[in-house]
Amino acid sequence: MTPTVENIWTEFADRLGQFIRSRVSDRAAADDILQDVFLKVQKKLGQLDDPAKLQSWLYLIARNAIIDHYRTKKETTQIPESLPAEDDGDNDPEIEGLKAAFRRMVYSLPDPYRDAIVLTEFEGVSQKELAQRLGISISGAKSRVQRGRALLKRMLVDCCQLEFDRRGSVIDCNPRAKGSCPECQSS
Secondary structure, three states: OOOOHHHHHHHHHHHHHHHHHOOOOOHHHHHHHHHHHHHHHHHHHHHOOOHHHHHHHHHHHHHHHHHHHHHHOOOOOOOOOOOOOOOOOOOOHHHHHHHHHHHHHHHOOOHHHHHHHHHHHHOOOOHHHHHHHHOOOHHHHHHHHHHHHHHHHHHHHHHEEEEEOOOOOEEEEEEOOOOOOHHHHOO
16 A cells, blocks of 8 residues: 555654754754655655655655755855955056956957856856856856866966965966067066
8 A cells, every 4th residue: 555645744754853853953944854855755655666665765855855955055154344345455566467468368268268268257157157148058168168277277387387385376477488478478
């Protein structure tokens, strides 16, 4: 005999609720997860082949729902209103020159790669949204971004000698040879 959702609720709701609450500290979130579990049970009950495996199936759904809850939960930090939008201090001319040279490198990329880099890196567009905007697949958008980054890296390595700290952050940048980098020389 196949159990009904009502029978399952009556028999397992309290135990599943305790199971979820022992893993999720927010009671309201735990109750929401329990409701989601029973929605999934209602939708998928016809797929349960062996009623003897009902309990383990329910706990599997609950575990997955808890995992999904933590995956989607994002920490947020309140930003104080007194935080300045931009640094108004004196800008180092060397840094500004490097920024300008880098922008020229980005804008010298072939159109598909330049658009992908500008939209994702400078404008904060996700790769999924990039794919939608350009009318291409998500994997195509990811490939364009990766290829654009690889082209930029090649440009930088060809014209600049980069020095990194132990964490991999750039700490110094010098042209490889005088005139070797037309992008850097025009700054």
